[in-house]
Amino acid sequence: MKTKTFLIALGLSSSLLAHGQTIKVAPNKDNATSNREARKPDLEDSNVDPVNITLYGGPSWLSADLGSIVSTYSGGVGVFYPFARGLSVGVQADFGTFKAEQEEFFNARSKATFQQGAAVIAVDPLRLFNVNTALSLNIYAGAGLIYFKAQAFDLTTDELLRTSNDAGSYRTKDGVNVRGNPGVKQTHELAIPLGFRLGFPLTQRLNIFGEFRYNYIYTDKLDATLDRENYREASVSGEYHKNNSEDKWYSMALGVNFFLKKRTNFKSIFNN
Known part of the structure; x- marks a missing residue:
């Protein structure tokens, strides 16, 4: 047992x-x-947006020697790559026209067509400091080139007075010594854009925004007119001199951001 x-x-x-x-x-x-x-990245808590494409347009103004500012229009397209929370790099391409006029002393009006390209870096302090809001505020600065052709005309007779470049224009670094062949179709100069953009998210892939921008241009030729010089020769190309004031242009725009992927950190302005 x-x-x-x-x-x-x-x-x-x-x-x-x-x-x-x-x-x-x-x-x-x-x-x-x-x-x-x-082991997977926590995508739901990610604060880095996907790559996005921007389209924008609105009024613009030239600030140059012909002091009566005339409103025109400009527009552009950009691509931005966010690489960290609140930080992104991008490229922007702008195009449009400038107009200006002044009766006193110059008795002239000007017009110009332009294209501008620049690389920029943007900072969003709202995202950078983790502010609890659906809005975005991108402050950006960059550098690039502006290509343009400007002409000045007599206000009374509409005679062509001056032009930034024509069949007799050469490339020059100092305004004196020339290089290359004549017949430059567009002048190109250094451009430094500074601006801010306030964004309003609508969907996981779409923002609308308002923007203001200041553009510093390293030339005095955007209105085909130099400081205190009122020469009346259509073939003169308007050389740049260091003692001249540089031109600027400003713009205000409305635009859209289209994100290539859905944003996992999306907050709608309608839910705030």
Whole structure:
């Protein structure tokens, strides 16, 4: 009897031991899934937006020697790559026209067509300091080139007075020594854009925004007129001199951002 009882107890112990070993080695699907999820980047908490394309347009103004400012229009397109929370780099291309006029002393009006390209870096302090808002505020600065052709006309007779470049124009670095062949179709100069953009998110892929920008241009030729010089020769190309004041142009715009992927950190302005 004792032997039989001993054998039964031994059998139960072996069964429990075997069962315990099975529990140890059996994979736990819930735990494995949790471990895999833990190793994944936490995209839901990401504060970095996807790459986005911007389209914008609105009124613009030239600030130059012909002092009566005339409103015109400009527009552009850009691509921005956010690389950290609140920080992004991008490129922008702008195009449009400038107009200006002044009756006193110059008795002239000017017009110009232009294209401008620049690389910029943008900072969003709202995102950078984790402010709890759906809005975005991108403050940006950059550098690039503006290509243009400007002409000045007599206000009374509409005679062509001056032009930034024509069939006799050469490239020059100092306004004196020329290089290359004549017939430059467009002048190009250094441009430094500075601006801010206030964005309003509508969907996971779409923002609308308002923008103001100041553009510093390293030339005095955007209105085909130099400081205190009222020469009336259509073939003169308007050389740049260091003692002249540089021209600027300003713009206000409305635009849209289209994000190439859905934003996981999206907040709608309608839910605030």
